[in-house]
Amino acid sequence: MITDIWNTVRFHELPPLPLVRHAQVEAWVRRLREEAPDVFQVETAGHSVEGRALHHVWFGRGPRHVLLWSQMHGDEPTATTALFELFEYIRRDREHPRVEALLAGLTVHAVPMLNPDGAERFQRVNAQGIDINRDALMLQTPEGRTLKALRDRLQPSLGFNLHNQDWRTAVEKTRKPASISLLAPAFDEARGDNPGRVLAKKVCAVIRDALEPFIPGQIGRYSDAFEVRAFGDNIGRWGTPTVLIETGPWPTADHDEALRRLNFVALVTALEALVNGQAEAADLGSYDSIPLNESKGLLRLVVKGAQVFGEAGEAFTADLGVAASPAVRKRAGAAVAVMAGEIAELGDLRVFGALETVDGAGLTVVPLPPEPPKEGDTVPLPPRGNCTVRVGQPAELMLLRAAPAPGLWRVERLIRFER
Template structure:
């Protein structure tokens, strides 16, 4: 590979494994104090490279910290976690900083630092992050505060944008785990958007640039997540920061991190974010972005915001709230939550029954063949897979929408009236 050649996606994926700090907790457990400590340490290790500035305070007085590095003429602004329960990109930015620190002498990184000046707000909503909630401590959605500017966090982002006048912004979020790519039923692990600047959703040079950056990211991520790259809804939102930054002269790229089909989704999703950011910044630094094909962005399938379930059991016997058992699909939706237990925090996946009936139009992270099985609520006590037991009384068989997804799948065995527990489904609560 020549010094000027861009990094291949697989190479960047391997680099992420090398530079990601192993002592970091899962993204959902990263809090303001940890981010602030990491930024201070970053500055101590490379004071000539990383410059820190407190640019504001949250409602509850937590510092809003801006990281600056690079000395190029093109200014880029990145911000993450304006929604407190959307944490993936905050850790991905910490990984980006570590990559630049460790590899600053590499020709690709040196070119990036000479062509770009990067400004990053890794955690815009620290009060929301503390609670793992979308809104800030006032109860306001910061991403709907671009015009009213009722939040100190929103005012800070607007002030930073106005002072720096960046040529491009990266708006980093997480999206619902119900999000599928088009009608494919596949999880939208990363969704991209070049937001419009008006209701007509027209183009100007800035939006065309953002589309080209999205095209570069798509081409980098598809080898790592084939069929799992979607396009976010491009309706104009009058109050949103991304849309208004385009109107104010800073085109933006929205990156939304979604579901990943594995029991441990954080690692692959962090990899995708890291590869997306490094690839996009390298393309901006080298000028390769100007040659990107806008059609590669335009052909990304739009998301289906409710097209995905976490688990679907196909064709099982189900007891509804009345009547005899019937054949149906059971659909479970899941979401991440943070639980405080005995003074320690943990991340759990919570699940609820979202749909009952004919669910053929839904995709799922996991499909279970329910042929010949009966799905019933998991009873209290020590039931385990392989146990043989009689069918519980009718009052204990009912499945209903919004019920916690604590279930067992039963198969009839001899003697008649007995059932073997084939599988237990339990989510953390």
């Protein structure tokens, strides 16, 4: 099982994924150079706006070249670490027949962190403020020019474009979290097929079949509307079909590890399928039947049927939905990884999925006071002006239940996400 392999090569001593910076990538690249110079080759393919090296790492001696790139959006870090865990697998098990088959059949190229300046700031755009993934035609970013030049030089037969997606993304109709979404991007407005795009669809099908047992119902298909400015679409137009892997929401606190594991399984499965022929033999129906993503269809937490005070009027019964996702904040001058959230929806939320649902019957939702109580405490209901709950408000709330003593309420639960 590929998951068993990941358990033996996964990185244990890691900062949370949002805090993986260029310095960490540099250290991992140095390790490859020092410990496995017979397996890995490394070059500096270019530099970011602020002068950080854009590393091109490759292994294998096979005739079929593939190119993987990660973190062209600086706040989308999952696949960067997963790529280095893939490298660790290749380094550690280089003599195993399974790895030897990869080394003999493929030459695998990777740019593990295409936007290190954005990663430093945990922001989507680069230091110029440009979305690199919308710079395929203008090529105003040095990072975009580097990726274009590398593709033109290597002429890879397949590319892998590795991203994270909005944590509000659900799988159509099921409303489950879209933990992984796949796409073989279109290369023209007509969204037609050619042999390259058919191969990309089949690779997506192989990945879908490998991941479905681990995350049943949590695999979506990204929209294939042609984006004239985007790299994935244009790289296909330039002659290299691509597979888009978007990593999405996860319901438990161990989301960093769980999502890295899914990426590792997806990448190893895809590379092996290109070597052993399973990609070409895959059933296109397995790709076509992937349900579409539903944008903004998921919430981190929904409190169902609670009493809520709006900005005017008396309390009313409503569902309250919190949207939250990993973020980076400054605390005492240092960057820390947090789960940041706000109230995103209020009213009848039956059409939304949720990572967690709380039965709010008999409960009243109010904002946390400046000095919040503990769960189990008994408190008076705050004055009406301090009870208002509205969309866009920080997700710092308490759920109260009327206590036997008149005018007092028991704190049933505290809900606290970072601002």
